[in-house]
Amino acid sequence: MEPALISPATASLFGIPAILFSILIPIVGLGFLVFILRKRLYPLFSAQTDPRTDNVKERLIRTFLYPHHRMPRYLLVSFIHITIMSGFIILTLRWITLPIVGIWDGFVIPGLGGVLGNIYTNVKDLVASLILIMSVFALIRRGVFKPERYAVPSRYGKDRGPETLVVLGLIAGLMILDMLFQGSSVAAQIQKGGQPEMLIPATGIWCAIYLMSDIPLPILQKIHLSAYFIHELFFFSLLCLLPFGRFFHLITALPDLFSMKLNKGTVKPVQWGLSEEEIEGLESFGVKKFQDFTWKHVLDFFSCADCGRCSDQCPANAVGRPLSPRFISIKSRDYCYTAYPITGPSQNGKPLIGNIFEEDEIWSCTTCGACEEECPLLIEYIDKIVDLRRGMVDDGLVPQSLQKPLQALEKRGNPYGMMEKKRADWTQDLPENYEIKILDKKKNNADTLYFVDSITSYDDHIQDIAKSTAKVLNAADIDFGILGPAEKDSGHEVRRFGEEMLFWELRDQNIDAIINSGVQRIVTADPHAYNALKHDYTDIPPVEHISELIDRCIASGKLRLREAEDKEAVYTYHDPCYLGRHNSLYDIPRRVIDAIPGTKRVEMTKCRDRSFCCGGGGLMLYYEPIEEKRMGQIRVEMAKEAGATIIVTACPFCLVNIEDAIKTSGLEGKMEAIDLVQLIEQHLTIDIEQGNQT
Amino acid sequence: MEILVCVKRVPDTAENEIEVNKDGTDIERDDLVYSVNEWDNYAAEEAIQIRDNVGGTVTVLSVGGEDAEEVVRREMAMGADQGILLSDEAFTGSDGRGISEIIKAEVEKGKYDLILTGAQADDGAGQIGGMLAALLDWPYASLVNLIEIIDESKIKVGREIAGGNQEMSEIDLPCVLSIQTGINEPRYVGIRGIRKVASMEIPVHGTGDLSLSPDVIGKSGAKVKRLDYFVHDPGEGADILEGSIDEILDKLVEILKTKGGIK
Numbered sequence: 024m025e026p027a028l029i030s031p032a033t034a035s036l037f038g039i040p041a042i043l044f045s046i047l048i049p050i051v052g053l054g055f056l057v058f059i060l061r062k063r064l065y066p067l068f069s070a071q072t073d074p075r076t077d078n079v080k081e082r083l084i085r086t087f088l089y090p091h092h093r094m095p096r097y098l099l100v101s102f103i104h105i106t107i108m109s110g111f112i113i114l115t116l117r118w119i120t121l122p123i124v125g126i127w128d129g130f131v132i133p134g135l136g137g138v139l140g141n142i143y144t145n146v147k148d149l150v151a152s153l154i155l156i157m158s159v160f161a162l163i164r165r166g167v168f169k170p171e172r173y174a175v176p177s178r179y180g181k182d183r184g185p186e187t188l189v190v191l192g193l194i195a196g197l198m199i200l201d202m203l204f205q206g207s208s209v210a211a212q213i214q215k216g217g218q219p220e221m222l223i224p225a226t227g228i229w230c231a232i233y234l235m236s237d238i239p240l241p242i243l244q245k246i247h248l249s250a251y252f253i254h255e256l257f258f259f260s261l262l263c264l265l266p267f268g269r270f271f272h273l274i275t276a277l278p279d280l281f282s283m284k285l286n287k288g289t290v291k292p293v294q295w296g297l298s299e300e301e302i303e304g305l306e307s308f309g310v311k312k313f314q315d316f317t318w319k320h321v322l323d324f325f326s327c328a329d330c331g332r333c334s335d336q337c338p339a340n341a342v343g344r345p346l347s348p349r350f351i352s353i354k355s356r357d358y359c360y361t362a363y364p365i366t367g368p369s370q371n372g373k374p375l376i377g378n379i380f381e382e383d384e385i386w387s388c389t390t391c392g393a394c395e396e397e398c399p400l401l402i403e404y405i406d407k408i409v410d411l412r413r414g415m416v417d418d419g420l421v422p423q424s425l426q427k428p429l430q431a432l433e434k435r436g437n438p439y440g441m442m443e444k445k446r447a448d449w450t451q452d453l454p455e456n457y458e459i460k461i462l463d464k465k466k467n468n469a470d471t472l473y474f475v476d477s478i479t480s481y482d483d484h485i486q487d488i489a490k491s492t493a494k495v496l497n498a499a500d501i502d503f504g505i506l507g508p509a510e511k512d513s514g515h516e517v518r519r520f521g522e523e524m525l526f527w528e529l530r531d532q533n534i535d536a537i538i539n540s541g542v543q544r545i546v547t548a549d550p551h552a553y554n555a556l557k558h559d560y561t562d563i564p565p566v567e568h569i570s571e572l573i574d575r576c577i578a579s580g581k582l583r584l585r586e587a588e589d590k591e592a593v594y595t596y597h598d599p600c601y602l603g604r605h606n607s608l609y610d611i612p613r614r615v616i617d618a619i620p621g622t623k624r625v626e627m628t629k630c631r632d633r634s635f636c637c638g639g640g641g642l643m644l645y646y647e648p649i650e651e652k653r654m655g656q657i658r659v660e661m662a663k664e665a666g667a668t669i670i671v672t673a674c675p676f677c678l679v680n681i682e683d684a685i686k687t688s689g690l691e692g693k694m695e696a697i698d699l700v701q702l703i704e705q706h707l708t709i710d711i712e713q714g715n716q717t
Numbered sequence: 718m719e720i721l722v723c724v725k726r727v728p729d730t731a732e733n734e735i736e737v738n739k740d741g742t743d744i745e746r747d748d749l750v751y752s753v754n755e756w757d758n759y760a761a762e763e764a765i766q767i768r769d770n771v772g773g774t775v776t777v778l779s780v781g782g783e784d785a786e787e788v789v790r791r792e793m794a795m796g797a798d799q800g801i802l803l804s805d806e807a808f809t810g811s812d813g814r815g816i817s818e819i820i821k822a823e824v825e826k827g828k829y830d831l832i833l834t835g836a837q838a839d840d841g842a843g844q845i846g847g848m849l850a851a852l853l854d855w856p857y858a859s860l861v862n863l864i865e866i867i868d869e870s871k872i873k874v875g876r877e878i879a880g881g882n883q884e885m886s887e888i889d890l891p892c893v894l895s896i897q898t899g900i901n902e903p904r905y906v907g908i909r910g911i912r913k914v915a916s917m918e919i920p921v922h923g924t925g926d927l928s929l930s931p932d933v934i935g936k937s938g939a940k941v942k943r944l945d946y947f948v949h950d951p952g953e954g955a956d957i958l959e960g961s962i963d964e965i966l967d968k969l970v971e972i973l974k975t976k977g978g979i980k
Contacts (some may be wrong), residue, residue: 308909419795419904426905431732433751440732442748455835483962524908 028244031251032128041224043309044252045125052259059266059365060137060274066313066321066363066371072295074315075238075282085279093399103157103164105274107194110154111273117147117201122255145223150619152227155198162191172331179350183329186268193261198227200254206231207247211240227502251301267360269329276400279326282319283401287392288558288605291317291406293413293523297465302523309413311360313355313371316407323402324359329351333394333404338636339387344649346387348394348404354379375411382420385411387648389639390519398709405519412521425520428645433525436511436532437477438642447476447507449486450493459493459542460504462540469504471496472542474566476552476677477512485675491704492569499576502620503546509536515555515601516641530560537563546572548700550601550674551640557606568602569700570612570673577618583708587621594624595667596699597658597681599674600635612673612699635661637684640676655684662694718773718866720764721827722797722832723820723845724757726781726788730839737946744946751790756835758795760896762903763864764833765796771866773830774798778823780808780816789919794910795903805923810936813841817848818934822927824853831872832893836860846895856892860899 028636034041075082095101116132123130129656135143164170165187209219209232222229235243265271272279293302293309295317310316316324333348336342340347358379362371376382388408395404414420421429428438436443450459460467473496479489496503514529537545547553556566576582594616602608609631616624629635638654639646659681662670670681681696728735728744729752736745753761764775777792779785780803789800803819811819824832832850836859837843850857863875867887874894876884888894924934932938949955958965973979 303909303912416905416907417909419906419910421905423902426903427731429905429907430752434729434752435732440729440750442734444748461836522907524912528908 026129026208027215027217028208028240028247030128031125034248036248036252041248041252042126045122045255046250048125048255048259049122052255052262055263056259056266059263062363062365063266063271063325065369066316066359069314069371070316070318070321071314073282073291073319074295075319077462079286081196081285082281082283084287085283089283089401090276090280093401096397097330099465100164100330103161106153107161108158110150110157113150114154116143118258121201121251121258125251125255141220144220146469148226148228149223150632151198151201151674155195155227158191158195158198162188162195165191172335173329176347178345179347179354183268186270190261190264190270193257193264196257197254197261198224200250200257202227202231202483203235203246203250204254206235207238207243207250210235210238211243211247214240214243229651239250252676257713258697262458265483266325269327272326272400274330275322275326276328279319279322280401282322283691284403284406286558287607288554288601290409290518290559294561299527302349307414308411308417308523309415310407311361311374311376311414311418313373313375313691315410315414316355320403320407320410323400323407324352324356326400326509327356327402328400329353330397330399332397333402336393336397336633338391338393338638338654338657339389339650341657342654345381345384346386348388351380351404351407352402376415376418376420382415382422383649385415386422386425386646387650389600389636389643389654391636391639392604393600393633393636396604409521412519413523414521416521416523423645424645424647425642429517429520429522429525432512432514432517432529436529437481437646438512439477439481441481443508446480446510447505449475449480449489450505452486453490453493457493457497461507462504462542464539464541467504468541469502470544471501471503472537472540473503473505474513474537474545474547474549474552475505475510476547476549476675478679479549480510482675482679485679488548488675488678488698488700491698491701494704495569495573495582495700495707496546499572499581501546501572504540504542506536506540507671509539511536511550513555515551515559516558516643518555520642526559530555534560534563548673548675548698550599550606551676554601556606568606568673570602570608570609570615573615573700573703574611574618577615582703584619584703584706587619587706587710590621592669593667594622594669594671595627595662595665596624596630597627597637597662597670597672597677598631599677600634600636601640601674602673603634612671615699615703616671619702625665625667627661627667629661637672637674637677637680639680640674644676644679645700653680653684655680656688658689659684659690659694663690668694670696671699671702672696718767718771718831719827719829720765720767720773720775720778721824721829721832722761722775722792723758723832723849724761724777724779724788724792725835725838725841726751726779726785727754727839727841737948741946743904751784751787754792754835754838754841756837756896756898758792758835758903759898760833760835761792761795761797762901763896764831766797767831767864767866767902769796773846774800776827776829777800778803778820780804780811780819780822786919790851790911790914790917791906791918792964793914793917794906800917800919802919802921803923803927804921807924807929807931807935810939812935813844813848814940815934815938817845817852818938819927819929820845820849821852823922824849824928826927830869830890832891834893834895836895836897839978843895846893850893852937853893856888857894858886860897861894862897864894864900916977 031041031045036044094104120132131140212219220426265273331349337348363369385408390405431440432438447461460469462469475489478485511529511532514526518526542564544564545556546569548569553568596613596616616622635658636654637658672678678696678698685691685694685696728749732750738745761777768775775797776799777789777797778801779789782804786802789802794888803823808819834846846859858874860876861874862877865873867873871887871889873885873887878884951957958968
């Protein structure tokens with residue numbers, strides 16, 4: 024059928040053949056885009072190496088899997104986002120076709136003629152209509168309702184609202200313009216007595232045709248041409264706008280997702296690809312200037328969609344500490360774009376601390392991982408924070424409150440500065456028939472090592488966890504022992520606070536002692552030690568958390584539990600970050616609690632991978648943060664809201680923080696906290712004092 | 718500005734359980750860990766900051782056995798340019814005056830504008846700064862919590878006086894200052910920092926190098942002699958509560974209640 028209107032390829036504009044514009048707009052648009060992208064690549068290439076091309080198959084699978092289940096965690100906005108995003112994928116073909124049509128009249132992508140073309144046109148019409156509706160929704164949501172999550176606190180800079188509104192406006196504009204372009208042509212055809220192709224009723228194009236049905240042909244012709252060229256201008260403007268802000272993720276999301284971190288719970292080495300001896304010889308440690316970040320971390324900054332989910336979940340942000348993970352990305356990106364401008368020379372080289380980050384901002388992170396768990400683009404924060412801390416430690420910028428425990432760790436192997444020989448003193452309080460073996464390869468050996476770690480060895484109150492653990496291991500008939508004075512702090516927080524070489528010392532001493540003890544397996548009741556032994560140590564026997572062992576022994580009948588004493592008690596389980604988020608142990612501890620007959624357990628709203636950090640462990644206990652409230656207090660409030668009377672946790676640091684919070688929130692007597700292993704010990708059917716099963 | 722900082726290696730009170738030995742001649746030293754005396758560490762940080770602002774060099778000095786080298790090295794890792802260890806068998810048993818004489822002899826070998834000491838040491842008597850100034854016949858300011866460099870010949874120093882008030886004085890160079898904690902925030906020194914300066918030479922100077930007369934140093938030269946170390950016996954006016962922390966607290970509350978401390 025002959026077209027009813029003159030097409031852009033054959034028309035003339037202002038007396039000039041329109042085809043000139045059709046050629047010029049894409050060339051200029053793409054030229055700008057390439058120029059901008061080339062500039063954006065500079066910081067990526069001057070950044071540090073980062074190997075991200077291993078396990079290609081797993082990476083591909085996860086790239087397409089993760090965003091799908093992360094995006095709907097914020098349900099409403101996910102409808103808008105998924106519609107627009109999948110719509111864009113479908114519209115790609117249309118967007119490739121349109122600029123060519125302006126040059127080559129009647130062009131169709133090979134294979135998209137005939138029936139297939141008809142189907143595509145209809146799907147595309149439907150999708151464009153949905154995108155239009157969703158972008159109008161989004162405009163209203165962003166422009167009128169302004170969800171709190173997107174607000175920019177003054178200390179982090181200016182609101183970036185207009186960018187989002189402009190881009191949403193451009194998207195809506197693109198949809199409407201295409202409808203007008205295509206609709207005007209169909210309307211003209213109908214007026215000339217032609218028979219249009221089948222159209223789905225109530226789609227945007229259908230409405231456009233209906234509205235234009237009475238417009239005279241010459242005006243339709245003008246609408247047809249102006250819609251086309253404005254569409255092209257909008258389209259290439261949008262493309263060139265992307266690399267300037269949050270919408271860069273349209274381009275960078277896929278490569279960034281593909282290069283995601285695969286091994287949770289670990290911390291990146293000081294520099295990739297170097298041995299520890301080589302690292303020791305480095306001139307500088309950690310991230311001090313922008314180019315000290317790895318290329319993946321720079322790509323993370325580019326990819327951040329500024330959706331605010333990380334900071335919405337961040338406990339440090341919630342208690343008013345001067346940290347918001349979102350602005351770690353945004354401030355870094357802003358700095359990067361100023362330091363590597365599109366025009367003019369790079370002016371990089373400023374120290375990050377003191378210029379774009381504050382010391383307290385970087386120390387405020389508990390490394391709980393809530394931000395990383397939430398980010399639909401899988402942006403990493405912990406490794407960046409640790410790298411920045413390494414830089415600060417290297418420059419001596421360590422708060423006085425942390426210097427003492429670090430020095431004690433160096434000298435005594437524990438942050439308290441307690442004598443090494445007193446590390447096993449907790450065993451003296453056990454009933455007389457208990458004899459805890461202090462392992463050595465010669466006389467005292469055992470199958471299992473109970474790795475106690477510092478807080479459980481030395482803290483008067485937390486020693487109860489060690490005693491309960493020993494009793495439970497004994498009841499389960501496990502041949503175990505401890506390292507005693509040969510055990511040093513696992514160094515989990517030492518590493519995460521940036522003191523890498525002190526961590527190496529502690530780790531090496533522990534590995535020696537563990538190998539020397541000749542054990543086959545390791546068990547610990549401290550998730551921080553668990554995570555360190557599991558992910559930071561190498562060449563040691565397999566390690567498990569005590570909850571895994573208890574779970575297994577309950578299943579096999581080696582441990583039997585009696586009915587809960589307090590029938591009124593309502594339990595809730597608080598997921599420790601290093602058991603849950605970092606090691607995905609969510610169900611086992613719950614199953615262990617539920618194995619006690621007659622327990623009633625409720626869940627807090629924030630549980631499992633959205634668990635709210637208690638305030639942090641290890642060295643974090645010494646740090647004096649700037650904050651309005653304690654994280655523990657917020658957590659205790661959540662437990663109260665859930666109707667719980669007993670908070671069960673499975674981490675000594677959680678116990679310290681939550682017990683403190685119960686006291687400071689005035690909930691003493693109404694609520695208590697207990698460690699999982701203590702709870703199990705209380706409910707053993709075995710008579711501990713006698714050692715007899717009753 | 719040429720600055721000398723005197724530092725001492727002391728048992729760290731935070732990381733040790735200090736007990737007197739059986740004979741009462743010393744504390745039990747078997748399981749002790751040592752570090753830089755806290756006040757001296759502030760003095761070293763201050764010296765480094767002054768050097769960074771006005772230029773010059775920072776030299777760290779310690780009097781002690783071979784072990785004292787570790788504290789000198791630590792302060793070099795912090796940023797001091799060089800270290801000197803004053804060590805000799807003959808120094809053992811020196812009193813405060815003797816130590817000051819030893820330091821004075823080293824000072825006279827160099828050309829310093831400013832000498833900083835800690836206001837006191839965890840295991841000391843707070844006498845070195847003053848005595849050294851007197852022996853050198855240099856002006857002296859003690860308990861300094863603020864230093865402002867005016868020019869090459871004078872500086873301003875601050876001292877906290879009763880009620881949290883601040884006193885400012887002007888003092889001519891060269892001078893000796895004893896430094897109070899809180900004057901700054903000493904930077905952190907990690908293992909890596911220490912390893913970086915591990916190969917730097919620290920000269921050791923003894924009696925011969927310093928041409929010291931044996932009359933003033935060592936046990937024989939000491940005019941102040943320590944007689945005894947002991948812990949007070951419990952009894953009238955002193956009591957030691959025993960038991961677990963809970964039991965101790967209960968007893969304490971009981972005592973406070975009966976003696977009218979709390980109601």
